[in-house]
Amino acid sequence: MCLHKLTNAYLLSWAVSTVMTRQNFIPSDDNETKVAALIPLWDLCNHTNGMISTDFNPELSRSECLALTDFKKGEQLFIFYGPRTNAEFFIHNGFIPSGNVYDSYPIKLGISKCDPLKEKRILLLRKLGLENTQEFKLRIGENPIDGKLLAFLRIFNMSQDQLDHWVESNRSGDLEFIECALDVSLEKKSWCFLQTRLKLMLATYQTTLEEDKKLLEENKSSSNTVLAVKMRASEKEIIWNTLNWLEQHVQQ
Structure with a gap:
């Protein structure tokens, strides 16, 4: 591909990304559907942590954005872009x-086709609204594992007797709670599996977290780097x- 075509492809990708990430949905004139609209003023506002403070005023037919805090004259006005991950930002x-x-950080887990207990695991997963192959999210903070991932880990590591018990139980939803009373060996097996x-995921990176932090502290790289x-590093x-x-x- 020639340089001219590469440049055009890059510009097209940039243009599409620019528009797609700045579109906002507002009610149509007949209030039956929502239509995409651009709000140029918002493009002048930088992001800060907070909450969504924008709504549509049907009486005045306009979008309204409320200040997250009291801003003084001459101060920069910030808005909250939404609950996005670092990857999305x-x-x-x-x-x-x-x-x-x-x-959050995505992790994809699945039941092996060669697993002799595959059908029973899938049956129990279905009871909890889970797929046999599914992407979960490790969260930032004190509780990185949510109930769905917790249940999947337990089901993935259950023995046949344990699977039979929970398939027949009317309290299978308890598997989503950390307080669920389970065999200690099953719990440790589940934790060790995820560990x-x-x-292995960390081993796929060519640098360690400590090396990344050092690179950032040295501040000798380009802004893109x-x-x-x-x-x-955030991952x-x-x-x-x-x-x-x-x-x-x-x-x-």
């Missing part, structure tokens, strides 16, 4: 926010946070 907005409580999986390293921080959480439960 990175791809669609070109920056990584600090202290993003909505950040191993996360350590710094942004990429921040993204990489590793979630993985390490989850590993530390798992370590505490394995030792119990």
